[in-house]
Amino acid sequence: MQTMNGAQLIIKLLERQSIDKIAGIPGGANLPLYDALCESQTIRHILCRHEQGAGFLAQGIARATGGAGVCFATSGPGATNILTAIADAYLDSIPVVCITGQVPASLIGTDAFQEVDTYGMTIPITKHNYLVRKAEDLLHIIPRAFELALSGRPGPVLIDVPKDVQVAEVSFEKWPTPGSRQEQPPADMERLRAAADMINRAKRPVLCLGGGIIHAGASEEAKGLIERGSIPATMTLMGLGSLPADHYLSMGMLGMHAARSTNIALQDCDLFIAAGARFDDRATGKIVEFCPEANVIHMDIDPAEVSKLKAAHIGLVGDVKQTLGKLIPLITPNEREIWRNQIEVLQETYPMTSPEATVPDKPYGLILKVAELLDEDGFVATDVGKHQMWTAQVFPFNRPRQLLTSGGLGTMGFGLPAAIGASLAYPDKTVVLFTGDGSLQMNIQELATAVEQDLNVKIIVMNNNSLGLVRQQQNLFYQKQIFASDFQIDIDFAAIAKGFGMKAYNAEPGCDLDQLFEKVLGQPGPCLINIPIAKEEEVYPMVPPGASNSEMLGGCNAEQCK
Amino acid sequence: MRNSANNTIKAQGKDMTVLELTVNNHPGVMSHICNLFSRRAYNVEGIVCIPIGKGETSRMWLQVNEEVKLEQIIKQVKKQEDVLEVERHDSGHEVFLRLASVV
Incomplete structure (x- = not known):
């Protein structure tokens, strides 16, 4: 007893x-x-x-x-x-x-x-x-x-x-058995056969990997399906990392800040296969105009997600890892050369970045530099805002769970404590946090926790002294009336971090950022780098909120798009 | 919850779908079900709830005025931890007919 x-x-x-x-x-x-x-x-x-x-x-x-x-x-x-x-x-x-x-x-x-x-x-x-x-x-x-x-x-x-x-x-009298994850069965075989048949007949299919792939540990199975059927794959924000960014069939993220080529290809696909994704409006744009030509296969463990927003021709309810595993042998290998060529041409015409945008003190450039220096097994956390979208667009995520980001709720202030959590779980790995000055201020007190726990959290503040994405929307959709989105004082974030007992640097304009990153990533313990970013740096392409994904603004070679 | 004049007859339960739920009986279960309907903007015209058996479980009847979203509603209701069973009555349920005679 x-x-x-x-x-x-x-x-x-x-x-x-x-x-x-x-x-x-x-x-x-x-x-x-x-x-x-x-x-x-x-x-x-x-x-x-x-x-x-x-x-x-x-x-x-x-x-x-x-x-x-x-x-x-x-x-x-x-x-x-x-x-x-x-x-x-x-x-x-x-x-x-x-x-x-x-x-x-x-x-x-x-x-x-x-x-x-x-x-x-x-x-x-x-x-x-x-x-x-x-x-x-x-x-x-x-x-x-x-x-x-x-x-x-x-x-x-x-x-x-x-x-x-x-x-x-x-x-x-007796201790209860600890609670554990209960395995769920795959989708039923009859529907799997129907789905395989639909995939085998499709000329222009796209597979969309969502956060469910990561929760289910299904990225290997997803890759298996993608490679067997030569099916180009896109990812939601929550799905990033489920297929390596440099995979030959990866189209990166879809939706509001996707590469232009990805959204254009989706408008033209004849089969959209969602796997562990829930048709969020930031991913689909105006839902009635999303993948207008396509049949839809929806795999999800939650039956309430299937046909919630877009009617699925085939719903595959069940564990996505097992569902994909059972689906793969039913797929006829098919090179789909015409479709892949079409996408390659789009990707060449509308690249995500340009040489001018990837110099070290520009947003893409500094993110890519950090990616180059960060160990393969390091983690990346973000807050919410421009820095988050730039990171999602260009950071070469290559494994599930590498990215920690607030997707559905989009909570500014998420990044610092989430990075601390990841670092506590893996104290030997480096966790890089890309944050903004707006987001950091929403949970800045946790700098104390990072110092107290002495963790390998490297905080990179992309500081545009504004609520950048709000400012961008005012600039684009509210007649350039910038209101309540520019901060009126300059905050010395390095001094604040030092006040918490954290090592910190202010990157002065023209300083050698590469060297600074190398130094910071090479030493143990928490550290903050504040990097000024021009207010005018916007996140492009952008689908206006509520518009179809075909109505993108900006981005490389936007003028070539009719 | 919504009520409109031209729905009065329907609201008496003649042909409005009724979902019959068996739920765990505890003080929060009504909140859970009502919250689900309000949060997801599903219309409920009538609710009846009464403990059954030894009081461990309750039976709930929900008169649902949603045709398009009905499948979705049933899926969401089934997901609730405290919902043990869902039965669908497309031609209404006598619980509401009998209630209508006393109101």
């Missing part, structure tokens, strides 16, 4: 889940939990400076490893602060288990100090959530939370634990 309090039970159950890191901040309503955590021999607590940082740090661990990330917050403001990171995990299907303290059950509903309805507020942004009513319920809730977070389409699960439940004594 085991006897302990609810808080000790939670910690023991987390240890049994093999959790070894928890990000969080203590407060009144989760102090029993912290008291129990203090006794743990195997779990290391990462003290963040804001609960949103803790949520993103847990996401960083989850995104880099594929396992569940765990974060703690107290009731009230602790819980509301962590919500953004939970919503972000929900939209990108990231397995996070968040445990929040709550006021004692007897005070729930009385507007007690630091009371908010965490359960009610997290219903729409979690895969599932719990309000724990009895300490013994933890015996099934905690393992089930991990099983839910990791199985099927992954996602965040929140467990709200009133303080009296944390201190209540509970006795039990």
Whole structure:
């Protein structure tokens, strides 16, 4: 017979889940939990400076490893602060288990100090959530939370634990089995045959790899299908890395900031195969005009995604790794020379970059230089904005999970804590964070966490002293009325980083950036480099929000496009 | 939730689709289901919920005024952790007919 309090039970159950890191901040309503955590021999607590940082740090661990990330917050403001990171995990299907303290059950509903309805507020942004009513319920809730977070389409699960439940004594005979990912079957054979038949008959097919390929560990199978059928492949932002950027059939990212050639080819394809992708509007543009000529095959583990936005001619519901594995032998090898030639001509006509754009102090140039210097097994995190899109456009991602970026929710402030999480998961690897001055300011307090944990996080601030993508939209679509998107003061980010105890450099105009990158990437520990970028550097091509992907603005040789 | 005059007859349940759900019975389950409908902008005209058996589970009847999105709604409802079973009644359900006689 085991006897302990609810808080000790939670910690023991987390240890049994093999959790070894928890990000969080203590407060009144989760102090029993912290008291129990203090006794743990195997779990290391990462003290963040804001609960949103803790949520993103847990996401960083989850995104880099594929396992569940765990974060703690107290009731009230602790819980509301962590919500953004939970919503972000929900939209990108990231397995996070968040445990929040709550006021004692007897005070729930009385507007007690630091009371908010965490359960009610997290219903729409979690895969599932719990309000724990009895300490013994933890015996099934905690393992089930991990099983839910990791199985099927992954996602965040929140467990709200009133303080009296944390201190209540509970006795039990037997430990529950830890929760684990439950394997899902592939799509059924009849539909697979129909899909194979449709692929074999297609003259101009495109395969689109989404984040689901990465969650399912299906990139080898995806490559198998692509190569057997010579099917050109594009990736969503969340799918980047699932096919190496230099693969001969890779067309890079699709959508709002895709290469012109990719969007043009998609307009002309006769079969669009989505694998673990969900037809997000940033990827498809105006959905009724997306791939107008194409049949659609949609593979997804979540049946609710199939035909949600675009009717699928064939829906393949099931584990995408197994589905692809079963599909490959049914595909007739076919060189598809005409289609590939057509795409090659487009790619030559409309390249993503130009020699002028890839000099070291231009956005593409500095990203490519960092790519050249970063070890093969390094990670890249981004924040949200121009720097994120430039990185997505040109960084040669070559493996799944190499990129950590906020896709669905597009949360500025994601990057720094997520990079810290990845670095904690892989302390021997280097994590480069591309961020902007706007994004960095949204979770800048986590510089303290990076220094305190002494991690190999290299922060590259692409500083245009503005909210760059907002400014770009005002410039393009609001009659150049630039309002509330230019910052009025110059911030010395290097001085701020130094104030946190971090090594930092300001790249002066004309300085040798290559040398600076080499120096920074060659030394251990956290470091920040602030690099001025002209406000006028825009992200092109760009599909106007709400427009068809055929209506791109700018980019190399745009004038050649009728 | 929406109600319009020309739907009054329909709202009494004559031919509006009714989804019959078996759900885990706990204090948050109604919130979960109602939140799903409001968040995804699905129209519900009527809801009836009552505990069944020993009270471990409940039965819910949702009168759904959505033709195009119906398949999507059913898929989303089935995804809910607390939903154990979903049954679809395309020609309505007597629960609403009987209720209509007392309101």
